[in-house]
Amino acid sequence: xxQPAAKNILPRANMAGASLGAxxxxxxxxxxxxxxxxxxxxxSADHWLARATSAMTVQISDTDAMTADDQRVAVMxxxxxxxxxxxxxxxxxxxxxxxxxxxxxxxxxxxxxxLPVLIEITPDAKLQANxxxxxxxxxxxxxxxxxxxxxxWRETLTQTTTILxxxxxxxxLMVALASITVLxxxxxxxxxxxxxxxxxxxxxGAHDRFISWHxxxxxxxxxxxxxxxxxxxxxxxxxxxxxxxxxxQNYQMLMWLVPVPLGFSVLxxxxxxxxxxxxxxxxx
Amino acid sequence: MIRLENISLSYDTKTPILSDxxxxxxxxxxxxxxxxxxxxxxxxxxxxxxxxxPSAGEIFLFGQQVSALKRHELPDIRRRIGVVFQxxxxxxxxxxxxxxxxxxxxxxxxxxxYRENARELLDWVGLGExxxxxPATLSGGEKQRAAIARAVIARPHLIVAxxxxxxxxxxxxxRLLRLLEELNKMGTTVMVATHDQHIWRSFAHPRLHLSxxxxxxxx
Numbered sequence: 001x002x003q004p005a006a007k008n009i010l011p012r013a014n015m016a017g018a019s020l021g022a023x024x025x026x027x028x029x030x031x032x033x034x035x036x037x038x039x040x041x042x043x044s045a046d047h048w049l050a051r052a053t054s055a056m057t058v059q060i061s062d063t064d065a066m067t068a069d070d071q072r073v074a075v076m077x078x079x080x081x082x083x084x085x086x087x088x089x090x091x092x093x094x095x096x097x098x099x100x101x102x103x104x105x106x107x108x109x110x111x112x113x114x115l116p117v118l119i120e121i122t123p124d125a126k127l128q129a130n131x132x133x134x135x136x137x138x139x140x141x142x143x144x145x146x147x148x149x150x151x152x153w154r155e156t157l158t159q160t161t162t163i164l165x166x167x168x169x170x171x172x173l174m175v176a177l178a179s180i181t182v183l184x185x186x187x188x189x190x191x192x193x194x195x196x197x198x199x200x201x202x203x204x205g206a207h208d209r210f211i212s213w214h215x216x217x218x219x220x221x222x223x224x225x226x227x228x229x230x231x232x233x234x235x236x237x238x239x240x241x242x243x244x245x246x247x248x249q250n251y252q253m254l255m256w257l258v259p260v261p262l263g264f265s266v267l268x269x270x271x272x273x274x275x276x277x278x279x280x281x282x283x284x
Numbered sequence: 285m286i287r288l289e290n291i292s293l294s295y296d297t298k299t300p301i302l303s304d305x306x307x308x309x310x311x312x313x314x315x316x317x318x319x320x321x322x323x324x325x326x327x328x329x330x331x332x333x334x335x336x337x338p339s340a341g342e343i344f345l346f347g348q349q350v351s352a353l354k355r356h357e358l359p360d361i362r363r364r365i366g367v368v369f370q371x372x373x374x375x376x377x378x379x380x381x382x383x384x385x386x387x388x389x390x391x392x393x394x395x396x397x398y399r400e401n402a403r404e405l406l407d408w409v410g411l412g413e414x415x416x417x418x419p420a421t422l423s424g425g426e427k428q429r430a431a432i433a434r435a436v437i438a439r440p441h442l443i444v445a446x447x448x449x450x451x452x453x454x455x456x457x458x459r460l461l462r463l464l465e466e467l468n469k470m471g472t473t474v475m476v477a478t479h480d481q482h483i484w485r486s487f488a489h490p491r492l493h494l495s496x497x498x499x500x501x502x503x
Contacts (some may be wrong), residue, residue, distance in 0.1 A: 009375070009378075009386075011376070011377040039380070047289075071454060082464070123476075169457040196373060196375075197375055200373050200375060200386075201386075202361070202362075203333065203335065203362060203367055203373075204362065204367075204386060204390055204434070204438075205359045205360065205362040205363030205390060205391065206359060206390040207356065207359045210390060252359065283335065284333060284334060284336060284337055284358070
């Protein structure tokens with residue numbers, strides 16, 4: 001009669017294993033969600049800032065000496081030759097009406113409403129630092145011209161995104177701390193559920209490293225498998241939500257989830273090793 | 285074989301479990317340890333099978349002073365002691381064959397080297413037909429025989445049994461004791477802790493009686 005293959009000394013499936021698995025998966029999923037949320041905030045903040053800094057506007061008003069239309073030609077000429085201006089486009093009256101309609105209501109912008117001439121500029125990155133020189137240059141050719149870099153609004157946006165990033169970082173930190181704490185408790189509970197096996201192995205003459213190796217191997221595999229499941233679940237959710245938010249379908253972002261199951265496994269291994277060796281020391 | 289010198293054991297300072305106990309157990313002997321419940325029988329056995337350190341005194345096992353041994357040397361001493369627990373301590377998810385052969389697996393032996401011996405041993409304790417059963421499906425007597433088989437499979441020099449008949453009826457208890465006597469006849473030193481008077485009256489072996497922390501040899 002043939003013998004069955006030597007079984008694992010620790011049970012692959014018992015109540016402690018199932019509980020630890022469930023807790024590990026949930027915490028891994030939450031940790032991945034927190035990472036995703038933090039990254040999403042960061043990516044969105046970058047986009048908002050990039051869009052805010054990618055536009056400047058020149059507003060031209062009539063002066064005693066020149067009409068706004070006369071000044072527009074001079075301003076366009078100056079913009080075309082000024083370094084760092086990638087594109088300049090005068091807004092049409094329809095563009096202006098579209099801008100005003102959210103405040104005044106559709107069809108309420110009358111023809112006799114005095115509207116300034118607006119020119120939208122697409123600057124390169126260096127022009128932001130050189131905006132004052134551009135403003136001086138434009139005023140020299142058109143006294144009614146005024147460059148608007150949206151500086152105050154950009155400043156507010158920068159502060160807001162910084163605060164959002166800090167909040168996202170704090171949430172991530174808290175979820176990480178909660179994950180670590182819950183995982184430590186779950187692993188300890190799992191180890192305690194198998195305490196009798198540890199005692200039997202110790203009593204029949206197993207060396208500490210033999211016992212520890214078996215427990216480490218068991219709990220490392222358990223935490224890794226379930227943490228990967230949690231991360232895959234979170235990644236799948238991001239991909240599904242990518243239909244409504246394109247930033248979520250960023251594969252580089254998914255790469256940030258990879259350290260989660262690895263971190264959980266390393267934590268599981270360290271906690272198991274420490275707990276087992278300490279328990280063995282207490283047993284004599 | 286076993287020498288205890290002025291052993292004391294207490295879990296708190298008020299009530300000592302063992303007080304200045306000294307004994308010398310010869311190799312190849314069979315001793316009962318008697319005493320009321322809570323007298324310290326299990327504590328005495330735990331000292332002998334290296335599950336506990338004494339509060340004071342010295343223990344010598346197989347000619348070696350236990351307190352002088354390094355931690356990594358203790359498992360080799362433990363392998364020379366077979367322990368039979370009252371609550372069996374069989375591992376639930378392993379079948380009887382796997383449970384019984386665990387000491388050999390722990391010692392690093394390959395299964396092919398012990399397979400036949402393990403089968404013979406299981407036949408000898410009457411579990412040959414049930415070697416692939418899980419502990420949960422076994423009766424109390426069968427579990428205790430499996431625990432004895434696990435204790436003896438690595439051919440220990442000493443077998444220590446803590447209330448081995450505590451969870452089985454008297455007929456099975458007698459059979460288990462005869463099993464231990466057979467092992468003793470083969471040269472194994474045996475120590476059995478029991479509070480069951482029927483046991484030590486039925487089997488003619490010296491008895492160490494524990495009372496109020498003191499140990500007395502009765503023949």
